């Protein structure tokens with residue numbers, strides 16, 4: 001039976017390649033992007049590939065926390081349940097590091113927005129639903145306090161911290177939620193040829209389909225049904241150990257607590 005699948009950042013790169021792959025499999029695809037123009041272009045590309053494909057479009061800037069809330073509300077208004085959430089949207093180099101909420105845009109898009117979106121969509125996610133979180137081979141230790149303010153560190157450092165942090169909260173939520181969903185952090189493979197990789201490293205990169213194929217597998221295949229909290233490293237094509245910090249439940253909880261605190265602070269400030 002067709003599944004309902006939300007993919008954030010499906011207007012380009014691995015997210016768009018994933019949507020194209022899924023479009024041929026008779027699922028309902030909820031495409032998210034920050035540009036209406038790019039969303040409509042993605043829809044056209046999917047319809048060219050699979051004319052019968054069921055597609056919905058959702059626009060939200062994930063660097064803005066109120067937009068993340070609006071995205072969750074818009075999806076919840078149209079759906080009672082969601083089979084798969086792929087938290088794919090991410091940034092490496094950004095034009096402006098300070099977000100509209102006074103936070104670090106890179107931490108917001110890569111770590112905090114997917115947490116907030118997942119929490120808000122929990123009522124739609126069943127025990128067997130899956131949340132696929134885009135991690136990376138780049139993972140560096142992050143102090144919980146670092147999430148609260150714009151960082152003066154460079155893009156490479158902040159990116160690696162943001163990707164360890166999403167891996168850590170993925171494991172924390174997987175451990176702490178009794179009734180699912182299945183939450184799996186995934187490195188889709190390094191240096192795949194997206195605009196992110198071209199901008200960050202000035203190189204063409206590998207075949208995006210490699211990343212799309214693993215996301216589709218993690219989202220749908222039986223072998224991942226009992227893998228909640230495990231880290232899949234597609235550089236080696238198997239489950240693997242993430243950075244040692246993500247193997248420490250206390251540290252994972254501290255990251256999740258920091259994000260909860262930050263969201264509560266934002267709510268108190270913005271009403």
Ligand SMILES: NC(=O)c1ccc[n+]([C@@H]2O[C@H](COP(=O)([O-])OP(=O)(O)OC[C@H]3O[C@@H](n4cnc5c(N)ncnc54)[C@H](OP(=O)(O)O)[C@@H]3O)[C@@H](O)[C@H]2O)c1
Pocket residue numbers: 008009010011012013014015033034035038060061062063064087088089090091109134135136137187188189190191192193194195196197
């Ligand atoms: N490529 C790799 O080798 C690699 C390796 C490890 C992990 N990853 C991860 O894979 C994911 C996809 O990356 P990619 O390489 O495919 O990069 P990409 O081509 O730059 O795609 C990123 C997607 O995220 C969207 N996005 C960025 N900022 C956003 C915001 N503020 N609000 C809403 N959407 C936003 C982009 O929208 P626009 O189309 O409007 O720009 C685009 O759809 C990321 O999480 C990345 O960290 C990639």
